Amino acid sequence: MIAAILLAAGESSRMGRPKQLLDWRGQALIAAQVEALLAARCRPVVVVLGAHDREVRAAIPSRPDVQIATNRNWREGRASSIRTGARAVPPTIDAVVVVSVDQPTDAAVIETLESAFDRSPDARIAVPRHDGRNGHPPIFRAELLPQLQSVTERQEGLRALRRRHAERTIFVEMDNPIVTLNLNTPDAYRRARALL
Secondary structure, three states, rough: OOEEEEOOOOOOOOOOHHHHOOOOOOOHHHHHHHHHHHHOOOEEEEEEEEEHHHHHHHOOOOOOOEEEEEEEHHOHHHHHHHHHHHOOOOOOOOEEEEEEEEOOOOOHHHHHHHHHHOOOOOEEEEEEOOOOOOOOOEEEEEEEEEHHOOOOOHHHHHHHHHHHHHHEEEEEEOOOHHHHOOOOHHHHHHHHHHOO
16 A cells, blocks of 8 residues: 655745646646546545645545645745655555655556566665656655654755665656656746646
8 A cells, every 4th residue: 555645835935826726737736646646546645735725725636535734834844744744644554655746746657666666575765767867756665654754854854865775776767757847936837838
């Protein structure tokens, strides 16, 4: 069983409006992300909210396997949202995928990562790659959940976690350029929509 943590607590200062609510293939980006994770059979999908809570919450699909975790410390940075999400994930999972709302994904990407994990039982982390570039989202074995629950900005969050487990990280080649998209600015958003 694979759970998902969808990080959606940021203020979107560089975008100038809530990234969570950007149009993505005809729906709010956060809704598209939730639907992609559910289509990949992630259960549960834990959505971490912070800034723009009320507006973003209204755009989240109401599904039995979707739960919302509120990060009241979202101003402390992304690591605080990872901790919030990881603490809401049930301990019975086999793995967890960590998705940032402004880094779009789709079900096929998650399913390919799951298959790679199935073929590599010693791997603790799987990272997608496209055209020579590492991408997102990473997926972590459940044994790393306590470390996800304690990441900090000062210790570089997921980067430090990945470095600690570099020898047991696999890289999964993807044809889909979606794994390298980051919707940080209006220009990046326009380029991503044109690409896809």
